[in-house]
Amino acid sequence: MLELRLVQGSLLKKVLEAIKELVTDANFDCSATGFSLQAMDSSHVALVALLLRSEGFEHYRCDRNLSMGMNLGNVSKMLRCAGSDDIITIKADDGSDTVTFMFESPNQDKIADFEMKLMDIDSEHLGIPDAEYQAIVRMPSGEFARICKDLSSIGDTVIISVTKEGVKFSTAGDIGTANIVCRQNKTVDKPEEATVIEMQEPVSLTFALRYLNSFTKATPLSETVSISLSSDLPVVVEYKIADMGYVRYYLAPKIEE
Amino acid sequence: DSIQGTMYDFYEKC
Secondary structure: OEEEEEOOOHHHHHHHHHHOOOOOEEEEEEOOOEEEEEEEOOOOOEEEEEEEEHHHOOEEEEOOOEEEEEEHHHHHHHHOOOOOOOEEEEEEOOOOOEEEEEEEOOOOOOEEEEEEEOOOOOOOOEEOOOOOOOEEEEEEHHHHHHHHHHHHOOOOEEEEEEEOOEEEEEEEEOOEEEEEEEOOEOOOOOHHHOEEEEEOOOEEEEEEHHHHHHHHHHHHHOOEEEEEEOOOOOEEEEEEEOOOEEEEEEEOOEEEO | OEEEOOHHHOOEEO
C-alpha cells in the first residue's frame, strides 16, 4: 500500500514539467526515504535524478519498496488536470498495475481521482558516487536559463569556464561568437540573486546546449541553480525543491578526440 | 574535434 499526500500539489506538476522533455518513460521508486526517480534520456547523454523526501509530504505511507513505471507524458497529462492550489495524493495498492492521482481543492469542495495504467520499464540504474567538484557556481536560475537560451540562438555547444574572475559561457556558430561572463556577486539585497563561485581550481568543459536548455524547464522549482564542474566528470545542474529534495541533471561533456 | 560522451563513460551500472 502506497499513499503520499502532498499539500503543495503544484510542486509535483512543476517536477513533471521539469523532466518530461528529457525522459519519456521512467520508474518512480518509493521507499521509506522518499519518492525518487533516476532516468537517462534516450541517447544516454544526460541523466535526471529526482528526490522528494518523505518528510516533505503531509502524509507518507509506503509499506514496502515499490517501483512504478510510468510514461511521463501521460503523468503530465493527468497532473495538468489538478488545480494549482490542489492537494495531490498518489495512491497504489501492492501488486496493482495502476496508480491513482487524487486532487482535492483547498476548501475540499471538489475531489477528483484519475487512475493511470502502470507499465513495465527496463531501466538501468547508474551508481553515482559523491565527488569533490573543482568548481561550484550558484546563480539565479532565471539568469542561467536566459544565458542558455541566448547562446543557443548563436551556437550548438557552450564552453563553461570557471576562473577566479568568474564563470564564462562561450559559444560559436555560423553567424558569430558570444561570451557571457558572470562575476561573483554576493553583495545583493536578496541571497537568491547572488552569484557565488566556489573554486578549488580552474575548470573548462564543453556541453551541448540543447540539453542544458532542457534542464532549465526546472526553473520554476527554484530561484537558484547550482552548477558543479570537474574535468572528466558530467556537469551536475541542481535545482533544490524547498524543504523536500532536488532535481539534479547530469550531462556528459564533449570529449576531445 | 570532440565527441559527445555518454553517462556510461563516467558511471557504472548498478
